[in-house]
Amino acid sequence: MLKSLKIEAEKCTSCMQCELACSYQAEGVFNTAKSRIKIFTFHHEGRFVPYTCTQCSEAWCLHACPVEAIVLNPRTGAKEVLADACVGCKVCTIACPFGTVNYDEDTKVVYKCDLCGGDPECAKACPTEAITYVQSEQTGLERMRIHAAQAAGLAGGAADSGA
Amino acid sequence: MAMRHVIVGAGPAGVIAAETLRAVQPESEVVLLGDEPEPPYSRMALPYYLSGKIDESGTYLRSRANPAEHYRALGIDLRQDRAASLDTERRSLRLESGEKLGYDRLLMATGAVPLSPPIPGIDLPGVLNCWTMEDARGIATRAAKGAEVVLMGAGFIGCIILESLVRRGVRLSVIEMGDRMVPRMMDQVAGGLLKRWCGEKGLQVHTSTRVTAIRKGGKNGRLEAVLEDGSVLPADLIISATGVKPAIDLLKDSRVETDFGVLVDQRLQSNIEGIYAAGDVCQGKDFSTGQYSVQAIQPTAAEHGRIAAMNMAGKSVLHQGSVNMNVLDTLGLISSSFGLWDGAEDGEEVKTLNEGGYRYLNLQFSGDHLVGAQALGLTNHVGVLRGLIQTRVRLGPWKQRLLEDPTAIMEAYLGCVQPIGYNASVLA
Numbered sequence: 001m002l003k004s005l006k007i008e009a010e011k012c013t014s015c016m017q018c019e020l021a022c023s024y025q026a027e028g029v030f031n032t033a034k035s036r037i038k039i040f041t042f043h044h045e046g047r048f049v050p051y052t053c054t055q056c057s058e059a060w061c062l063h064a065c066p067v068e069a070i071v072l073n074p075r076t077g078a079k080e081v082l083a084d085a086c087v088g089c090k091v092c093t094i095a096c097p098f099g100t101v102n103y104d105e106d107t108k109v110v111y112k113c114d115l116c117g118g119d120p121e122c123a124k125a126c127p128t129e130a131i132t133y134v135q136s137e138q139t140g141l142e143r144m145r146i147h148a149a150q151a152a153g154l155a156g157g158a159a160d161s162g163a
Numbered sequence: 164m165a166m167r168h169v170i171v172g173a174g175p176a177g178v179i180a181a182e183t184l185r186a187v188q189p190e191s192e193v194v195l196l197g198d199e200p201e202p203p204y205s206r207m208a209l210p211y212y213l214s215g216k217i218d219e220s221g222t223y224l225r226s227r228a229n230p231a232e233h234y235r236a237l238g239i240d241l242r243q244d245r246a247a248s249l250d251t252e253r254r255s256l257r258l259e260s261g262e263k264l265g266y267d268r269l270l271m272a273t274g275a276v277p278l279s280p281p282i283p284g285i286d287l288p289g290v291l292n293c294w295t296m297e298d299a300r301g302i303a304t305r306a307a308k309g310a311e312v313v314l315m316g317a318g319f320i321g322c323i324i325l326e327s328l329v330r331r332g333v334r335l336s337v338i339e340m341g342d343r344m345v346p347r348m349m350d351q352v353a354g355g356l357l358k359r360w361c362g363e364k365g366l367q368v369h370t371s372t373r374v375t376a377i378r379k380g381g382k383n384g385r386l387e388a389v390l391e392d393g394s395v396l397p398a399d400l401i402i403s404a405t406g407v408k409p410a411i412d413l414l415k416d417s418r419v420e421t422d423f424g425v426l427v428d429q430r431l432q433s434n435i436e437g438i439y440a441a442g443d444v445c446q447g448k449d450f451s452t453g454q455y456s457v458q459a460i461q462p463t464a465a466e467h468g469r470i471a472a473m474n475m476a477g478k479s480v481l482h483q484g485s486v487n488m489n490v491l492d493t494l495g496l497i498s499s500s501f502g503l504w505d506g507a508e509d510g511e512e513v514k515t516l517n518e519g520g521y522r523y524l525n526l527q528f529s530g531d532h533l534v535g536a537q538a539l540g541l542t543n544h545v546g547v548l549r550g551l552i553q554t555r556v557r558l559g560p561w562k563q564r565l566l567e568d569p570t571a572i573m574e575a576y577l578g579c580v581q582p583i584g585y586n587a588s589v590l591a
Contacts, residue, residue, distance in 0.1 A: 038544075040574050044564075049577050060546075063469070064462045066175060066205035067217075068225055087211035087221065090490045090542075094499055095462045097554070099547025099573055103497065108216075 002077040004136040005113075005120060007050050011130035014039050014048040021125035025116055034104070036113040037122045037131070050131055052122070053100040053113040055079060061112065064095035077136075078115040086110055166191040168475055169256060169264060171246045171413065172272035173197030175205065175461060176442025178224050179468030180270050180475075181239045188476040193238065194264065198245035201296050202230035206274075207323075207461055209299045213306070214327035219296065249417050251435050268437050268475040271414070271425050272468065275407035275443040275459055280315065284377030289386050290401045293324045305400040308332035313388045313396050315374050316404035317344045322357075322493050324404055325366070329494060335366060336396050338388070340373040340405075348489045348500045352516065353523055353539050360496045360521055377401060409444040409457055422446055424457040429481040431471040439475055441467035450484035450553060451502040451534060458487050486553050490545070496521055499545050502552045503527055503535035510534065513566045524569045531557045533565075544573045551576055 019035035027034045037052035055077050062070040062079050069085035070092060072078075081101075086109040092101045093110055101112045113120075115133075123133040168184050170177045173195050181195045197203055201219070208222035226233035234241040245259040255265045277292040279285055289305065292298050306312055310333045314321055317339035328335050339346075343354025344361075361368050372391045380387035380397065388396045409424035420426045420434045424446035431439050431447060440446075442464035446455045463485040473480040490499040506512055507529040514525045520540070527535035533551040551558075551572065558565065561575040 038573075040577055042574060042578065051573070051577060060462075063179070063465045066207045066224065066461050067221065068223075068227075085221070085227070087208050087217055088492070089207055089211070090492065090497065090499075091207070091461050093542070093545050094488050094490045094501070094549060096546035097550030099544035099550060099576065101546060102544065103542040105495070105497075105542060 002136045003118070003133050004055070004077075005052065005115070005123060006132045006134050008130050008132075009047060009049040011128045012039065012048040012050050013128055013130075014041065015127065017125040017127060018050055018122035018131055021121040022113075025121040026111070026114075034111075036100075036111065050122075050126075051100070053079070053096075054098065055113075055115065056098070060095045060097060061092035061101050064091050066091065073114070073117075076115045076118045078117075079112070080114045081110055081112055083107070083109045083111075166267045167194065167265065168192065168268045168270065168472075169194045169196065169266035170270040170272055171196050171256070172270075172274050172410075172442070172444070173199075173203040173241065174272060174274045174442060174464065175224060176274075176445075176464040176468040176471075177270065177272035178203050179465050180272060180441055180472040181234075182237060183469050183472035184476055185237050185239060187473060187478060189238075191476070192240070194240045194242065194266075195234070196242055196244050196246060196258070198243065198259075199295060199297070200243060203234075203241070204296060205461075206294060209293065209296065210323045210327040212296075212299055213293075213303060213324070214330040222296070246413050249413055249419075251417050251419065251438065254437065266437075268439065270471055270475065271411075271419075271433075271438065271440040271444050272442050273410040273413065273444045276410045277403065278406040278408055280374075280403065280405045282374060282376055284379075284386075285403065287377055287379065287386060289384070289399070290377055290403060292403050293320065294407070302400065302402065306331050306333050309334065310399040311397055312336070313338065313374070313386075313398040313401045314404060315388075315402065316406070317341075317368055317370070318404065318406065319345055319348055319489055319491060320407070321404035322491050324402060325361075326492060326494055328402075329364075329366060333400075336388075336398075337361075337366065337368040338372060338374055338390065339368065339370045342371050344368060344370065344493070345489075345491065345498070348491070348504075349498060349537055349539075350505065350525065352514070352525075353498060353537055356518065356521055356523060356539055357493055357496060357498065361494060364494045366494065374401075407443070407459065409446075409459075411444060422455075426455065429483075430474040430479065431467060431482055432474060439471040441471040445471075448482055448484035450486045453484065458485060460485075460487065460489060462488065486549055488549060496540065497542055498537070498539050499541065499548070500537045501535055501548045503529075504537045505535065507534050511566075513569045515569050526565060526569050526572075528558075528562060528565075531559065531562060533558065547572050547576045551579075554580070556580060 019032040023034040088108045203224045204222040220227040246256045248257045312333040344357045376389040386398045425440035443459040488501045510529045523539035525537040536548040556579045
């Protein structure tokens with residue numbers, strides 16, 4: 001059974017522990033600019049929303065890569081960037097409609113959430129359980145499903161229900 | 164007998180189609196024809212081979228270590244051969260090797276070929292395209308440190324090559340006949356900033372001019388490029404990157420209808436039943452305009468390949484249209500454009516510009532939707548521009564917020580697609 005990040009934005013206090021933990025795990029530095037997860041601030045609503053890759057089944061990034069530098073980890077379901085194969089063409093960064101693949105101008109390759117190989121640091125660091133790592137089916141993954149429903153309208157080719 | 168699918172062209176569209184067919188119709192036979200000696204590779208990756216970031220195997224579409232085994236293991240019959248002619252009545256191809264190859268379903272994934280500008284001397288040795296691996300090897304041989312190189316064309320392909328040539332340490336002159344760099348991807352503001360950026364990096368880009376002739380000049384077989392105003396640029400190497408056109412020669416005497424590319428319906432099937440097209444050769448539906456046009460970009464080739472294969476396997480899937488989009492790195496300045504970046508009729512726009520910092524963002528709206536965008540210097544969350552455009556999400560209050568602060572694209576997307584508010588968890 002695959003596990004997923006469950007994000008309950010209403011519990012987020014924007015303490016930034018997730019971003020710090022992520023950047024330290026992924027890059028060895030405490031630098032939120034390098035974090036794969038990002039907290040977005042909604043001033044009008046007084047809310048904070050942590051957001052990262054949902055490891056969507058369409059895998060736009062993976063299919064757009066011209067050199068097979070993004071691969072599926074069958075154990076975690078994560079789409080992982082192979083940094084030594086990435087040429088830095090950035091096509092995945094424009095192909096991902098969720099905006100969760102970024103280009104690193106220092107390393108000249110792209111990066112994204114890889115679920116830390118199945119033990120995501122962001123979830124462990126979150127003090128309010130706004131981010132948890134849970135069985136995919138158990139949660140229902142309400143918010144991620146909303147994204148998926150939106151994504152279904154994307155031109156991956158909707159099933160032809162008329163014929 | 165098992166159905167035989169023949170795919171002409173082993174670029175991204177062809178390879179993805181072959182893999183999709185093996186996955187959804189394992190009992191069928193899949194023949195993949197590539198006319199170059201290398202394992203299927205990515206033309207997009209050639210500039211990175213030229214800049215020394217990767218070796219040849221780094222350009223392979225699949226399995227750098229053992230590409231032949233990848234295709235063999237999947238049951239894809241990958242052959243190096245070229246389709247010489249097509250008989251749509253008998254459903255058969257004649258190959259250059261002499262073999263006749265019958266098909267039940269045929270996919271035209273022949274890609275594009277470089278345009279050759281009609282100027283004297285274009286066929287001289289030392290004038291190269293940058294399109295095939297063979298071209299790239301030729302450029303690598305001639306573009307040694309200190310060599311004088313003239314690059315014709317500062318469009319999308321020209322700009323990618325430009326970067327790798329500078330990295331090789333050549334003395335480079337860039338000639339673009341349009342009034343700015345990447346004229347078909349970015350507006351005057353962004354194109355102008357790109358040119359200024361190149362100038363700051365010590366690279367002269369000449370716009371609104373063209374090479375009118377190429378001739379042998381001086382000693383050691385060097386070349387000279389003559390410009391419109393009569394000035395002459397000496398060159399050890401001249402690279403022609405003045406555009407590409409769909410490779411439709413195979414269909415010349417066939418009944419398959421073509422315009423600029425192969426005309427297809429929403430199942431990516433041509434007017435002849437059983438013949439499909441995908442990728443740079445395919446004049447497919449554009450998401451933003453609803454019109455059929457050749458986009459010639461990697462993500463569209465990937466979408467076409469998958470959708471054509473599904474239909475070839477008898478699973479009806481409609482292509483909803485691809486969003487035209489590009490991303491480019493010009494000596495470290497990253498630019499991108501999406502959809503109707505040049506604006507929609509009766510649309511609204513918002514721009515934010517920081518000239519000194521080389522930051523630019525331009526959003527194009529139509530009614531309550533985002534329909535196009537351009538960005539300079541944006542490397543984080545840039546894909547969400549595609550998401551906002553392609554989901555046709557209603558922006559509601561977020562339109563006004565974006566007009567006030569165009570950089571809030573991620574917030575707009577999240578705000579539109581997930582409930583955010585005091586009672587959000589109750590309402591959700």
